[in-house]
Amino acid sequence: MRIVLLGAPGAGKGTHCKRIAERYGLLHLSSGDILRRERADGTGLGKKAQGYMDKGALVPDDLIVEMMSRAMKNASAGFVLDGFPRTVNQAQVLDKALEAQGVSIDKVMNLLVDDRVVVDRITGRRSCPACGAVYHVKNMPPKADGVCDKDGTRLVQRPDDTEAVVCNRLETYYRQTEPVVGYYKTSRSVDDIDAGGEADVVAQVIFRMLDPLARKKK
Ligand code: AMP
8 A cells, every 4th residue: 555644743644654554564654754864874865954854944855755766665565655745746756756657646644633733742742762752741751751661762852843943844834735735636535634633543533544445455
């Protein structure tokens, strides 16, 4: 299966993509995670991306398209895309690349949440730099304050998760990424999902939509 999960920053794309990838045996391809790894490794791409990410702006399309094309080469079992495509141009390039391979996106889902919820979710978000586990200071705190349940590493806040940067990221989302939903709606159905509630409840809604597709693909 090839799935695209759309939604504003903080809508829960990362959380749900992880669950989808586990349940259906897909590769979870998060453009944000790949960029953060490139930065941590000090690569040329990481250095070029840094300034854009810290401001809450988008990294230029050509860099992202090349990076994601490379990542998708390893996804013969299928993938769930998280954070990509984020511009109409990226979505068009992705459609063309898949078409050239004789395949296409099987399902586009759009997670919907209020801006107020987004700001609260993102500013309270903490993650483990070692294993990538994600927590929230109020909604999903770790067992011991500030420490990862899985490996005991001290949790960190992403530098772009501060309130000022979140406002820029939201503005960027509405200007450049929301049109991607419109782009997909012109050629296929997009499932809008109310993602403001508990993650477990939202996940059940997502699985109810994807289970029949997964059975058909078997
Ligand atoms: P995320 O973890 O998805 O919130 O992404 C973090 C940051 O990485 C974004 O604010 C952008 O600066 C950059 N980024 C991630 N995905 C893309 C993309 N598809 N296109 C452009 N920039 C991206």
